[in-house]
Amino acid sequence: MISTVNEQQLALSEGRTTSLALTEEVLSRASDPSGEGPRVFTKLYPNEARAAAQASDILRSAGLVRSPIDGLTVSIKDLFDVAGEVTMGGSLARAGEPAASEDAVVVKRLRAAGAVIVGRTNMTEFAYSGLGLNPHYDVPRNPWDRKTGRIPGGSSSGAAVSVTDGMAVAGIGSDTGGSVRIPAALCGLVGFKPTAERVPLTGALPLSFSLDSIGAIAPSVACCAVLDAIMAGDEEPLPQPAEIGKLRFAVPTTLALDGMDKDVASAFEAALSSLSAAGAQIDEIAVPEFVGLAAINAKGGFTAAEAWAWHRDLISRAGDRYDPRVGSRILRGKDISAADYLDLLAARKAWRAGVEARIEGYDALVLPTVPVVAPAIAELAASDEVYYAANGLILRNPTLINFLDGAALSVPCHAPGEAPVGLMIAGPAGADRRILAIGMAVEALCSQQQA
DSSP states (O other): OOOOHHHHHHHHHTTSOOHHHHHHHHHHHHHOTTSSHHHHEEEEOHHHHHHHHHHHHHHHHTTOOOSTTTTOEEEEETTBOOTTSOOOTTOSTTTTSOOOSSOOHHHHHHHHTTOEEEEEEOOSGGGOOSSOOOTTTOOOOOTTOTTTTBOOOSSSHHHHHHHHTTSOSEEEEEOSSSTTHHHHHHHTOEEEEOOGGGSOOTTBOOSOTTTOOEEEEESSHHHHHHHHHHHHTOOSOOOOOOOGGGOEEEEEOSSTTTTOOHHHHHHHHHHHHHHHHTTOEEEEEOOTHHHHHHHHTTTOHHHHHHHHHHHHHHHHHHGGGSOHHHHHHHHGGGGOOHHHHHHHHHHHHHHHHHHHHHHTTOSEEEEESSSSOOOBHHHHHHOHHHHHHHHHHHHHHHHHHHHHTOEEEEEEOOOTTSOOOEEEEEESTTOHHHHHHHHHHHHHHHHHHHO
16 A cells, blocks of 8 residues: 555654655665666656755754645656756657756755655657657556556656556656546546646646646645645645535536446446435536547647757757657647647637636546557557557546646546546646545545445
8 A cells, every 4th residue: 555645744743754765765665676766767866865855854843844745755757857857758858958957846845845756757758749659768567457558647657657566655747637636546646737827837847838837746635735735835724625515517428438448337327326426416518529639639739839849959950869759749730820829829718718618617627548448559659550549548548637727636546456547536727626526425425435
């Protein structure tokens, strides 16, 4: 059983362990050549982590605890700036680029809260895929089925596996089209994507300025709520679990339920039945805007346009060092004109208004995070056709919420021993605290059903 932020903090407060002891355990796992550590981390910070842990222990002995994550180990995705280092973004193309002059804002806030940052985690190159494959640093294996060798999900692949394998209590990732929620769902964890403006993006290597957000992958909703508050600078009391019997959920029947495999369909139906039995109102609603998103993004959308704007100079100098499956997608943005981009902005505004009108009056949308369980790495690596088809399907549902600029959680809803399946709980922009409160209640209900 993976321990939570609350459990580890309690162990520290009761003197049953120390931050240094926790950190040594984590570093031992991360550096074990027989484990996933070499595939999970692109860089470890053993000396810095030990120093931070020792500082936390000294302060705690004096009665000073800076936050609920003081002394706890956290991993950061390889797209956050760390002062004095080149931010590689899961690539080799940025080798030799200027080093960051200061830490990313989220890294500063984590350090100030006493987090022990153990290392940078592997990711899809430049965050441009939902699968987690990386030809430069290998692919962390999904803990559910290591014998087959299944994807962890992406792009925050190493972030998720750092948590499942006890190499951090939480992993900090980015989410542009599901990159926090997808690996959380496929690895049996909780992932939270906040409203984009909630957590500052300064010092994070961008994929899409319009869609990027920063969130945590962790063992529980409460863990994600703690990390979110710290990264957002939110000093309000943490959300408390909502009352299930007073909630009204909308299940979008348009697009979001298409293509479910038997594992996801079974787990999703069981979750809906549990919510209904607990007194929640569940309505199936049509959201025709969901079907229209593919046409809006036909030329590559914001990700291609904005990625090209950021990468064009680097591609001209180091294009041969890009993963071809990533570079080709970025290059699509080259053909998006200023008029096309303005059309995108207008289309998104109208699309958001339409979706928000349909879900008004509901506490949250509920839908499968991903319609299929994690596919095998070998199948995706061997065929571009299979790779792109799987990528589109796995990104499909999470992307809807990024385009809405909404807040969303992925919460495990599968039965014990079954393939991991995520239940997505989502709302419009600014609904972050409400979604976290609902997520806590849904998580508790799903846990009861799984017991």
